[in-house]
Amino acid sequence: MKLHTTAILLLFWLGIFTVHTVKGSASSEAMRKxxxxxxxxxxxxxxxxxxxxxxxxxxxxxxxxxxxxxxxxxxxxxxxxxxxxxxxxxxxxxxxx
CATH class of the missing domain: 2.40.50.40 (OB fold (Dihydrolipoamide Acetyltransferase, E2P))
Structure with a gap:
């Protein structure tokens, strides 16, 4: 059960990190120039x-x-x-x- 919960949390945080990174780099590049x-x-x-x-x-x-x-x-x-x-x-x- 602990492994299942850990895997779900890991995937959740990885997803949040990926969305934040992609969104930040794309929007900041457009705003900079x-x-x-x-x-x-x-x-x-x-x-x-x-x-x-x-x-x-x-x-x-x-x-x-x-x-x-x-x-x-x-x-x-x-x-x-x-x-x-x-x-x-x-x-x-x-x-x-």
């Missing part, structure tokens, strides 16, 4: 930008991330965007020296 689907036409204040990410799919874009974690997608072809990228890169290299 943000994609630009449309672009802002507004010029942003470079002082508020702390990071950027380049994206080519589904559209060619630069995603700026502000100090508050807000993500804003813009066209990489604009001159101010190139200036902002250069400024962020310079700040990053200055911190690592």
């Amino acid at each position: 943000f994609k630009c689907v449309n672009l802002s036409t507004s010029r942003l204040n470079i002082q508020n930008l702390v990071r950027y990410e380049r994206q080519q799919i589904p559209i060619n874009a630069i995603m700026f991330i502000t100090a508050r974690g807000i993500r804003i997608c813009v066209s990489p072809d604009q001159k101010w965007v190139q200036t902002a990228i250069k400024t962020i890169d310079e700040k990053r290299t200055a911190k690592h020296k």
